[in-house]
Amino acid sequence: MNGVGVGLFNRDMLRSIKERWHEGGIGVIYVRFRLGNAAAENALQMWESEEKALFWRQRLEWDYFFLIDRKQKDEPIIKVIEKSLERLYGKLRKVVSNTEKEHGAEHEVEVNIGMSTAFPPATGRSSEAVVYRMLLDAMEHSAYNVSLGRERKDAGAAGVLSQAGYGLSAVASETVIQQDLTGNHGRSVRIGTLAVPFPVFPARARVSEVAYLFDTNAKAQGAVIVDQGRPIGILMKEKLHQMLAGQFGLPLYWNRPVxxxxNNQPLIVDEQLSVEHVSQLAMAREFSQLYDVVLITKDGQMAGAASIRSILECMTTLRTEAARTANPLTGLPGNEEIQLELSRRIGEKEPFAVIYADLDYFKWYNDCFGFGMGDNLIRYLGELLRRELDLLGGSDDFIGHIGGDDFIAVTKSSLAEGLCEALIKRFDQGIKAFYGGVEVTSVEDRHGNPVEQEGVTLSLSLMMWDGRVPLATEEIPRRAAMLKKQAKALKGSICVMDHISGMHHGEERNRN
Known part of the structure; x- marks a missing residue:
């Protein structure tokens, strides 16, 4: 505790913050005891005296603010605060347990606890504004009316920690979400990145307690009802106000269990689901529940909630980013996303297959039938890839448009050969429609030399990786170029295959 400053928004406080947040950010832990309790306050003082990361504190009546920093070799600031909060809960639970033993009766301490983080401000934002926002976030993200003692039968020690835990995992979210969205470049984002803390109550809490929350916190739009940390229902502010506004609303509901x-059928989703999938589930709900928040769980426990607004904003960001990097002709992901996808697949160390698709004699086709028809032929190949992967591929398949008449598809190794066979068959059946009724018996190569060939053909380069042999992202297009050269040296639509594995390495040819 030596050297810990006191005060709020004074020059020394701001200077102390600025000295520390360049080491990886700072955090604030907010504590408020709803009812005065000397033993709990002593536990709080004991906790703060032992916290080495604490560098500033301030008490405003029953509101306590504790500023935490991280040292250069520490874990990320969010982890530092999580562990600090675990120690705080441990102190408070110990106080409650000792009091119950001494008095031989159930004892209860009701407390709000929340946290938030802050990093050096971006250009144009003052340090005071960043700190102020951090303090407000900690207050808003505090778990309302966490009970240590009597309600442990509903929440239990683990339940209380899980309530704190969902606040922790979600709080630093505004910055993290934006980084995650921009880092994914339009690819799938987990709904867990949108999770933010939400007020929680045990099932036996009275309606009056929830009403008190809504009356004292204008930003609280609802409350989640939990049973041992597991969400079992939700009550939105508007719904409660409608029920209490009736002639007999107050006497009928006021003292009843919430x-x-x-609503005992809220939309509850696991944190690993994609935002796109969750948005579809949310929009499929009944109109009366359409704008209820979506509850997010981790291992079945409450992890936070996401508003419909945040989900739709995320979808807009994803689609905007996807459109920015997509090929304008086909709308398929471009080279930036292709590289990210290949890196992701290699990082997972699971077997996969890469298919490169390329049109033979495309220049001849453009010269004879015009660029407009050439664009149509490129779109046809893109749609063919998309359709065949939908029919024969896996749920995690990827299609990208490298440029011109070059495409790439990533799929499961077990599905790749059958997919290539189907692509060649469908392409050869469909290409004749692009000649406008003209019978083609010869074409020209890039040098203008005549070649006996019945029009445009499809060359596929198929690479199968076993997931074990070291593989660099840049090695894939290099191998594909070698296979492409081999395929184009052969007549007709063809697939050339390469196995990248520790067992063997070699090429195979497969023509429909």
Whole structure:
């Protein structure tokens, strides 16, 4: 505790913050005891005296603010705060347990606890504004009315920690979400990145307690009802106000358990689901629940909630980013996303297959039939890839447009050969429609030399990786170029295959 400053928004406080947040950010832990309790306050003082990362504190009536920093070799600031909060909960639970033993009765401490983080401000934002926002976030993200003692039968020690845990995992979210969205370049984003803390109540909490939350916190739009940390229902502010506004609303509901009036069928999703999937589930709900928040769980426990607004904003960002990097002719992901996808697949160290698709004699086709028809032929190949992967591929398949008449597809190794056979068959059946009824018996190569060939053909380069042999992202297009050269030396639509594995390495040819 030596050297810990005191005060709020004074020059020394801001200077102390600026000295520390370049080491990886700072955090604030907010504590408020709803009811005065000397033993709990002593536990709080004991906790702060032992916290080595604490560098500033301030008490405003029953509100406590504790500023935490990280040292250069520490874990990320969010982890530092998580561990600090675990120690705080441990102190408070110990106080409650000792009090119950001494008095031989159940004892209860009700407390709000929340946290937030802050990093050096971007250009144009003042340090004071960043710190102020951090303090407000900690207050807003505090778990409302966490009970240590009597309600442990509903929440239990693990439940209380899980309530704190969902606040922790979600709080630093505004910055993290934006980084995650821009880092994914339009690819799938997990709904867990949108999770933010949401007020929680045990099933036996009274309706009056939830109403008090809504009356004292204008930003609280609803409350989640939990049973041992597991969400079982939700009560939105608008719904409660409608029920209480009736002639007999107050006497009928005021002192009843909140589980009697909650929505017991909220939309609950696992944090690993994609935002796109969750948005579809949310929009498929009944109109009366359309704008209820979506509850997010981790291992079945409450992890936070996402508003419909945040989900739709995320979808807009993803689609905008996807459009920015997509090929304008086909709308398929371009080279930037292709590289990210290949890197992701290699990083997972699971077997996969890469198919490069390329049109033979495309220059001849453009010269004879015009660039407009050439663009149509490129679109046809893109749609063919998309359709065949939908029919024969896996759920995690990827299609990208490298440029011109070059495409790439990533799929499961077990599906790749059958997919290539189907692509060649479908292409050869469909290409004749692009000649406008003209019977083609010869074409010209890039040098203008005549070649006996019945029009445009399809060359496929198929690479199968076993997931074990070291593989660099840049090696894939290099191998594909070698296979492409081999394929183009052969007549007709053809697939040339290469196995990248520790067992053997070699090429195979497969023509429909």
């Amino acid at each position: 589980e009697r009036i909650m």
